[in-house]
Amino acid sequence: MSALCKENKTMISVEGLKVEFGVTPLFEDVSYVINKKDRIALVGKNGAGKSTMLKILAGIQSPTEGVVAIQRGVTIGYLPQVMILSDTRTVMEEAEMAFEHIFELQEKLAKMNQELADRTDYDSESYHELIERFTHDNERFQMMGGHNFRAEIERTLTGLGFVREDFNRPTSEFSGGWRMRIELAKLLLRHPDVLLLDEPTNHLDIESIQWLEGFLKTSPGAVVLVSHDRAFINNVTNRTIEISCGHIYDYKVAYDEFVVLRKERREQQLRAYENQQKQIQDTEEFIERFRYKATKAVQVQSRIKQLEKIVPIEIDEEDNSALRLKFPPAMRSGNYPVICENVKKAYGDHVVFQNVTLTIHRGEKVAFVGKNGEGKSTLVKCIMDEIPFEGKLEIGHNVQIGYFAQNQAQLLDENLTVFDTIDRVAKGDIRLKIRDILGAFMFGGEASEKKVKVLSGGERSRLAMIKLLLEPVNFLILDEPTNHLDMRSKDVLKEAIKEFDGTVIVVSHDREFLDGLVTKVYEFGGGMVKEHIGGIYDFLQKKKIENLNELQLSQSPTKTTKEEAPASENKLSYEAQKEQNKKIRKLEKQIADCEERIGKLEMQVAAVEEKMATPEGASDMKLYEQHQQLKQQIATIEEEWETVSLELEELQNA
Numbered sequence: 256m257s258a259l260c261k262e263n264k265t266m267i268s269v270e271g272l273k274v275e276f277g278v279t280p281l282f283e284d285v286s287y288v289i290n291k292k293d294r295i296a297l298v299g300k301n302g303a304g305k306s307t308m309l310k311i312l313a314g315i316q317s318p319t320e321g322v323v324a325i326q327r328g329v330t331i332g333y334l335p336q337v338m339i340l341s342d343t344r345t346v347m348e349e350a351e352m353a354f355e356h357i358f359e360l361q362e363k364l365a366k367m368n369q370e371l372a373d374r375t376d377y378d379s380e381s382y383h384e385l386i387e388r389f390t391h392d393n394e395r396f397q398m399m400g401g402h403n404f405r406a407e408i409e410r411t412l413t414g415l416g417f418v419r420e421d422f423n424r425p426t427s428e429f430s431g432g433w434r435m436r437i438e439l440a441k442l443l444l445r446h447p448d449v450l451l452l453d454e455p456t457n458h459l460d461i462e463s464i465q466w467l468e469g470f471l472k473t474s475p476g477a478v479v480l481v482s483h484d485r486a487f488i489n490n491v492t493n494r495t496i497e498i499s500c501g502h503i504y505d506y507k508v509a510y511d512e513f514v515v516l517r518k519e520r521r522e523q524q525l526r527a528y529e530n531q532q533k534q535i536q537d538t539e540e541f542i543e544r545f546r547y548k549a550t551k552a553v554q555v556q557s558r559i560k561q562l563e564k565i566v567p568i569e570i571d572e573e574d575n576s577a578l579r580l581k582f583p584p585a586m587r588s589g590n591y592p593v594i595c596e597n598v599k600k601a602y603g604d605h606v607v608f609q610n611v612t613l614t615i616h617r618g619e620k621v622a623f624v625g626k627n628g629e630g631k632s633t634l635v636k637c638i639m640d641e642i643p644f645e646g647k648l649e650i651g652h653n654v655q656i657g658y659f660a661q662n663q664a665q666l667l668d669e670n671l672t673v674f675d676t677i678d679r680v681a682k683g684d685i686r687l688k689i690r691d692i693l694g695a696f697m698f699g700g701e702a703s704e705k706k707v708k709v710l711s712g713g714e715r716s717r718l719a720m721i722k723l724l725l726e727p728v729n730f731l732i733l734d735e736p737t738n739h740l741d742m743r744s745k746d747v748l749k750e751a752i753k754e755f756d757g758t759v760i761v762v763s764h765d766r767e768f769l770d771g772l773v774t775k776v777y778e779f780g781g782g783m784v785k786e787h788i789g790g791i792y793d794f795l796q797k798k799k800i801e802n803l804n805e806l807q808l809s810q811s812p813t814k815t816t817k818e819e820a821p822a823s824e825n826k827l828s829y830e831a832q833k834e835q836n837k838k839i840r841k842l843e844k845q846i847a848d849c850e851e852r853i854g855k856l857e858m859q860v861a862a863v864e865e866k867m868a869t870p871e872g873a874s875d876m877k878l879y880e881q882h883q884q885l886k887q888q889i890a891t892i893e894e895e896w897e898t899v900s901l902e903l904e905e906l907q908n909a
Contacts, residue, residue, distance in 0.1 A: 264290045266329050266449050266477050267312060272321035274307055281307060282501045285321070289449060294471065295479045296488040296510050299498035300697065300741055302711050305481045306336065308498065309451045312479065332447030334439055336454050336712060342427040346417060349426050349437050350408045353444035357404060360396050364389065371876050393879070397886060403894075404444070411440045414466040415459070416626055432458035432627055443470060452480040456487050457738045460626045461764045461795070483741055485510060485767035528568045538562050582755045585727035589652030590617050592730050592758045593638060598646035600633055607633050611646070611784045613777065620752065620759040622769050622791060625779030631762045632660075632734055634784070638760075639732070657728035659720065659736050666719075669708035673698050673718060676707060681725050696721055696744060717744055729757035737765045766791055835906060842903040849896040853889055860885045 265288050272285035281304040289295065289312075297305045310316035311323060313333035325331070344352075367389045376382050412422065415436045426434055435458040442450070450471070456464050468490045471478050482488050488510045495513035497504045504520070506513045538558050545551035591614055599609040607630040615621060623631040637644045639658055650656075667676060677689050693703050696717045707715065717740060723731075731752070737745050745768055752759055753772060763769055769791040776787040776794040787794045863882045866875075 266291055266326055268324040270322045273319045274304065275319045280501055282498055285503050287496065287503060287505055289477050289479060291477055293477045293494055294492040295494045295496055296492040297479055297481045297496050300743060302714055303498040305498060306453055309333065309453050309479065309481060313451050329449060330447040331449045331451065332442045332445055333451040334442050334453060334455055345423050345425055346412065346437060347408065347422040350412060350440050350444065353441040354404045360392060364392055364396060368876065393883060408444060411444055414470065415440055416463045448476045450476060450478045454482055455480065456482055456484045456764065459764060461624055461766065462626060464764060483737060483745060484765055485742060524568060531568050535565060582724060582751055583727045585655055585729040585757060586653055588617055588654045588729045588757065592617060592651040592654045594649045596647040598637065598644055598648050600630065600637060600644045606782050608779065608782050608784055613784065613786060615758060617758055618756065619775060620773045621775040621777060622773040623760060623762040623777050623779060629779040631779050635732055635734055635762060654730050655728045656730045656732060657723050657726065659723050659733045667707050667715060671707055672704050674703040676718060677721055680722055692721055692724060716740055720748065731755065731757060731759045734762045737763060737768050839903065839906055842899055845899045846896060846903065849892050849899065852892050856885055856889050
C-alpha cells in the first residue's frame with residue numbers, strides 16, 4: 256500500500272448513490288465514507304439492497320447515479336454469497352493463488368536486478384530511477400511477506416477448519432461449502448485494505464466462525480460485511496449502516512447498540528410525523544374555513560404555499576405486530592420421538608460416526624453442532640430414512656416430521672409466484688390463512704405476486720420455511736434454517752419454535768439463534784456424538800475449558816502418568832514442577848539469545864544503510880542484497896522469538 260493510503264484515513268467515498276430496478280429506486284441519494292479501521296455491519300431487510308451495495312463497492316455493478324471514489328493504491332477484496340469455484344488444483348495450490356502478485360513481483364525484481372547488473376551508466380537519471388523502483392518494489396515484497404507466505408497459508412487454512420492432510424487433496428473432493436472456505440482463505444491471505452464479505456459465516460462451523468472473528472478484529476484494514484449472524488457482527492463490527500426505505504442510516508456503534516438507537520429514532524420519527532400531520536390538518540382546516548372570505552385571501556394563499564412546501568416525514572418500515580407466527584397444532588407424539596442405539600454410518604473406509612446412542616424426549620429442543628463434515632446432516636438423513644445405516648434407529652409412536660433441508664430454497668419452482676407456490680401445497684382450513692402467513696414472513700401485498708426467480712436468497716429461504724408451516728407436525732428437524740434469513744425473520748422463527756409444543760432438532764452454527772432456544776447440545780466430532788446438557792453458551796464455555804485442559808495435557812506429559820499411577824501423585828507432581836522449571840529456564844535463555852542476535856543484526860543493517868546513503872553505495876547492488884538478507888534474518892528470528900515467548904507465557908500460566 257502506498258504512503259498516501261497510510262496517511263489518508265478515508266479509503267472509499269460514496270457520493271449521491273442511486274440504484275433503480277424498474278420504476279422504484281432500490282436506494283437513492285446515498286452518501287458515506289469508509290475509513291481505515293472501520294468494521295461496518297451492513298444491515299436491512301432481505302431485498303433492501305445490501306448485496307447490491309457490496310457489488311457496487313467492489314466495482315462489479317454500476318449504480319444508476321452517483322460516484323464511488325476509491326483512494327489510489329487501496330485494494331479491495333470481495334467474497335460474494337455465490338461464486339464459480341475452480342476444481343483443477345489441490346487445496347494448497349488453490350490457496351497459493353492468493354500470492355500470484357508476490358510471484359509476479361518476484362519475477363519483476365529479478366529482471367530489475369539483472370538490468371542493474373548489466374548496465375554501466377551509473378550516473379544517468381534513468382539508472383537512478385531504476386534503483387528507486389527496485390528499492391520501492393523490494394520494500395513492497397518484504398511488506399507482503401514474500402518469504403513467509405506458505406506458513407501464513409497453513410495458519411489460515413487450519414483456522415478455517417482444514418487439517419494438514421487436506422492440503423494436498425484436490426478441491427474437487429470437497430463440498431461447495433468447503434470450497435467456499437478455500438475462497439475465503441484466498442481472500443484473507445491477500446490482505447486487501449478493504450474486505451467486503453457477503454454472508455461469510457454461511458459455510459462455517461462455530462469454531463471457524465470464532466477464528467474468523469479473531470482474524471477480522473485484528474485485521475489492520477477496513478471491513479464491510481453483510482451477515483445475519485447477530486453474535487458474529489456484534490463481536491466484529493464497530494459501526495452499523497442500515498438500508499431502509501431506500502435511504503441509509505449510519506450509526507458509529509455495534510449492532511446491539513444500533514437496535515436501541517434505531518428504536519429511539521423511530522419514536523422520534525413518529526412524534527415528528529404526528530406533529531407534522533397535526534400541522535397539515537390545522538392548515539387545511541384554516542384554508543377550508545376562510546377559502547371564500549376576501550379579507551383572508553392573502554393568509555389563505557400563504558397557507559396553501561406553506562402546505563406545498565411541506566416535505567412528508569417518512570417512518571421506517573417496521574411492523575412488529577405482523578411479525579408473529581405460530582405452528583399449527585398437531586397430534587401428540589409418543590414420549591421418545593427418536594431412539595438411536597449404536598448407529599454407525601460409513602462411506603467405504605471413511606467412518607462418519609459410530610456407536611451413536613441417544614434418546615430425544617418429547618418436547619425437547621436440541622442442537623446438533625460440530626465442524627462441517629462431522630455428520631450432523633448425515634444423522635438427520637438417517638432419521639429421515641433417506642440413507643442406509645448400521646445399528647438401531649427408532650422413530651416413536653405418532654411422530655409427524657417436518658423437515659427443512661439446507662437446499663430447500665433451491666428446490667422451489669422459479670416460474671411460480673410466491674402466492675402460487677404456497678397455494679399449491681396448502682390443504683384444508685390453512686388455505687384461509689395463506690395471506691396472513693405470507694404477511695408474517697414479509698410477503699404481504701404486492702410481494703406475494705413476485706416470481707420466485709426474482710427473489711433474493713433470503714426471500715427464497717423464507718418461502719421454503721413457509722411451506723414447512725402448512726402441515727401440522729409434532730417433530731421439527733431444521734438443517735441450517737437461518738442461513739439466508741434476515742434478523743427480523745430469524746427472530747420470528749425463533750419465537751415460533753420456542754412456542755412450538757413438539758420436539759425440535761436444529762442443526763445450526765448460529766449461536767445467537769440457538770441461545771435460549773435449545774436445552775441440550777449434541778456435539779459431532781472425531782466419529783463420535785457427545786451429549787451436553789444446557790444451552791449453547793454453556794456448551795461453548797465447557798468446550799473452551801476442555802480445550803485448555805487438552806492444551807495443558809499436551810504440554811505436560813507427566814500429567815498422563817499421573818492418571819496411570821495415582822499412588823505416586825505427590826512425587827510426580829514434584830517431578831512435573833521440576834521439569835516445568837527446567838523448560839522455563841531454557842525458554843528464557845532462548846528469548847535472551849534471540850534478542851541478542853536481533854540487536855547485532857540491527858547494528859549491521861544500520862551500517863549497510865549508512866553505506867547505501869552514499870553515491871557509491873546507491874549503485875552497489877550487493878549492498879541491497881545484503882540489506883535484504885539481513886532484514887530476512889531479523890524477520891525469521893523475530894518469528895522464533897514470538898513463538899518461544901508464547902510458549903513461555905503458557906507454561907508460566909499453567
